[in-house]
Amino acid sequence: MIANDEAGKTVIDCDVKELYYGNFKAVRDTRIPIQQGEITAFIGPSGCGKSTVLRCLNRMNDLIRGFRFEGHVQFRGQNIYSPTIDPVAVRRHIGMVFQQPNPFAMSIYKNITYGLRINGYRGNYDEVVERALRGAALWDEVKDKLKQSGLSLSGGQQQRLCIARAIAVEPEVLLMDEPCSALDPIATRKIEELMKELKKKYTIAIVTHNMQQAQRVADKTAFLYVDTTQGGRTGYLVEHNETKELFEQPKQEYTRQYIRGEFS
Numbered sequence: 001m002i003a004n005d006e007a008g009k010t011v012i013d014c015d016v017k018e019l020y021y022g023n024f025k026a027v028r029d030t031r032i033p034i035q036q037g038e039i040t041a042f043i044g045p046s047g048c049g050k051s052t053v054l055r056c057l058n059r060m061n062d063l064i065r066g067f068r069f070e071g072h073v074q075f076r077g078q079n080i081y082s083p084t085i086d087p088v089a090v091r092r093h094i095g096m097v098f099q100q101p102n103p104f105a106m107s108i109y110k111n112i113t114y115g116l117r118i119n120g121y122r123g124n125y126d127e128v129v130e131r132a133l134r135g136a137a138l139w140d141e142v143k144d145k146l147k148q149s150g151l152s153l154s155g156g157q158q159q160r161l162c163i164a165r166a167i168a169v170e171p172e173v174l175l176m177d178e179p180c181s182a183l184d185p186i187a188t189r190k191i192e193e194l195m196k197e198l199k200k201k202y203t204i205a206i207v208t209h210n211m212q213q214a215q216r217v218a219d220k221t222a223f224l225y226v227d228t229t230q231g232g233r234t235g236y237l238v239e240h241n242e243t244k245e246l247f248e249q250p251k252q253e254y255t256r257q258y259i260r261g262e263f264s
């Protein structure tokens with residue numbers, strides 16, 4: 001669906017042929033190339049596999065019992081599921097921000113330096129903390145209280161702290177699983193503005209329930225739906241395209257119906 005001349009821009013080539021949790025086939029036939037310097041949104045009804053596919057991109061599903069999938073996920077041409085690849089190293093390159101802000105119960109400063117300390121970083125921690133907090137548009141609000149607990153911040157600030165924590169280790173890709181769903185509209189807009197800034201430096205994939213949000217922030221959008229024809233509930237990719245085109249001139253009837261709200 002995406003033109004060949006864009007293949008060189010592909011940072012992650014995700015091709016899920018079949019994905020299972022135990023005996024349950026959760027996703028099939030979903031190929032989504034994630035392009036460098038872009039925001040790719042995953043949309044679709046509840047249970048279509050948006051979060052599952054997103055979590056495949058940095059091996060977060062590995063932790064789930066019964067998870068297995070056929071297909072591949074290549075990061076810069078390398079299969080991240082190869083037995084020789086360390087999943088922790090994968091997550092250094094491909095960071096993640098979750099639905100609920102989840103700062104650690106420690107100071108703002110230590111939240112940011114946590115990943116660096118684990119990785120044995122020997123550089124200047126103060127510099128990294130400032131750079132990460134500035135990158136997450138939080139520096140001005142917290143620079144005088146870096147020793148205060150991360151949990152003392154507002155929900156929107158906590159989510160920006162989690163983004164700062166994710167970018168402190170300088171990943172190439174940021175995965176965001178409904179990062180605004182626990183936030184009010186003002187905090188949501190702040191995160192959306194931040195995403196537009198972040199994409200100058202990072203490639204982003206985001207799961208969102210909010211179609212307006214996808215239209216506001218995403219360059220490309222992938223629409224997944226649930227196939228119930230075989231008696232199961234298996235998610236699959238219906239359409240992946242430029243966001244504007246997907247919303248204004250959808251190629252698939254299911255996409256057209258979904259964005260018109262004809263089914264939920």
Ligand SMILES: Nc1ncnc2c1ncn2[C@@H]1O[C@H](COP(=O)(O)OP(=O)(O)OP(=O)(O)O)[C@@H](O)[C@H]1O
Nearest residue numbers: 021026045046047048049050051052053064233235
């Ligand atoms: N850990 C798990 N064990 C078993 N089944 C799971 C697990 N996680 C998700 N599933 C199932 O896989 C399917 C896809 O779930 P997933 O959370 O990826 O969908 P989603 O599109 O992100 O949904 P939502 O929008 O409601 O968050 C669902 O049927 C769900 O019940």
